[in-house]
Amino acid sequence: MNAVTQIAVPSPVRRETPAAVAISIRKLNKFYGGFQALRDIDLEVGQGEIVILCGPSGSGKSSLIRCINHLEQHNSGTIRVNGTELTHKASDVAQVRRQLGMVFQGFNLFPHMTVLANCTFALRLALRLPAAEANDIAREYLARVNVQDQAAKYPSELSGGQQQRVAIARALCLKPSIMLFDEPTSALDPESVGSVLRIMEDLAATGITMVCVTHEMGFARRVADRCVFMEKGEIVEEGTSDRFFSAPSTARLKAFLQQVL
């Protein structure tokens, strides 16, 4: 070993990030009291990229996705969404949330509002659109997720799959450039799972950026550009979905895939 070669060897020229970055996360840490839920997370999601987060329960996937739209406050590290750094300032939080749509495991529809009102609620309040315009937008997206016939019903009158599709339409109404899905099919019966996954596949094809926590490995394989495996608050392995499933490099991912596939 001599010092000269060490200095002389140039590092290969490699672009750090793709041209357009949607989400950039650096050294992210999140604690719940003394428990560390996320440990030095680095993750970059390009615009139009479909990224699947998977891993055993308690691995920090949901915490990570919830930190991105500030439903959980991170303790250190940086999150940038379409160039805006997510600080704990209300104005930054609001600007970041405008870029993001969120779909939850438990649908979280407003139970006392009709399907249509669920979709127009934020259009009227957050964007201050007139009712007629909000209704038009809502009907357009309800049609896109195939629940246009249910617009006048209440969430409790719908099946789980229909409710989750309404929740997707509700998020899409605000025209986010990035959609976050937190286990969108985990609370559904097997029949409904298919209807929701089909909508998500259609959505993926539109060029929207998606970050999705899911245990649906078949879906991940078909749709994902990249898969990320997390365990104990850390990213253990990530790669293109082909390599991720056919040639996992870490023993932990191998063990995980053996269990879920």
Next chain:
Amino acid sequence: MHYDPVLAWESMPTLLAGTATTFAVLLPVLVLGLLLALPVALMRLERGGKAVFAASYIAFFRGVPSLVLLYLVYSGLPQLSVVRDTFLWTVFSNAYFCAWVGLTLTHSGYMAEIIRGGLAAVPPGVVEAATALGLSPRQALFRLRLPMAARYVLKAYQNELLIMVKSTSAVSAITLVDLTAAANTVFDYTYDPFTPLVTAAAIYWCIVNIMRIGFTMADRKLNRHLARG
């Protein structure tokens, strides 16, 4: 002892005047109590000093008998020179004002606890969904959390309201002639306790049941999402 319809008819103007006083006491108390209870309930849901203050407020005003509170406000406060010798005297010498203050404090203690329970029952995920959709905390409170809480607490509020209607009779202790006091006046003049008191009870019964019908209608409208499905 028998019910005397003629006396009942003749004493009706007195009883209705008492009923008017009952409403004059009740309605401001319901409005003011609700307005006062809302910030207390919100403080109760926070942590630290505000929550301790709100908890103490609720514990105190639910604990103190409303009759004692009325006496304290009407007879006790004017003993303080700051009340007796200032402009406060003009308002605290008014029995209506004292009735409003005393009953509002009691009512707000109960209402704060009802509202707190309603807000606590709103599923956090639903509020998160609204937050993720870009609603401000203020919008989430006034346009989502409180409307949902109102639906949950309808039954509890109905109970509190009906009890309040009948609790207003305590104001006779501070010289106001409400429905109960009016019935008692008729008894004093006629030596017939049965007729005026049963008539007064019937009037209370009507008031309470009209309110009950109102609540049933409100419940049908606000909670129609529960009726279907």
